[in-house]
Amino acid sequence: MNRKKKINQILKAKHKKKNAKLHKTNKPRYVSKAERATLDTQATEPCENNTPDQPLESLE
Template sequence: MNRKKKIKETLLKKHKKKMSRMHKANKPKYISKADRAKMEAEQAAAEGIDQNQPESDIEKAGD
């Protein structure tokens, strides 16, 4: 009985590994808290630059 059980366990392990390789994880890659804060700061800076450009164009058009 132990021999059958051992064989079944090893085949199951191989099958599980095979299936896990086939189905990649759907969840996004983990990003650390510090990296998220850095990315948010960069986005805020980029949005700030983008928002300043149209304002200067509006002021020029108004004069």
């Protein structure tokens, strides 16, 4: 009885792990503070560069 129980227990555990790998999690990917800071600075920089202070003729 014990041998059968142990084998079934092992097979159930393997099956459970296999199913867990198939299903994706709904949790979003972790983004570190440093990455968030760089993404934030990159997002704000293009907004500042889009509004030039000088007219185009004076650049030449």
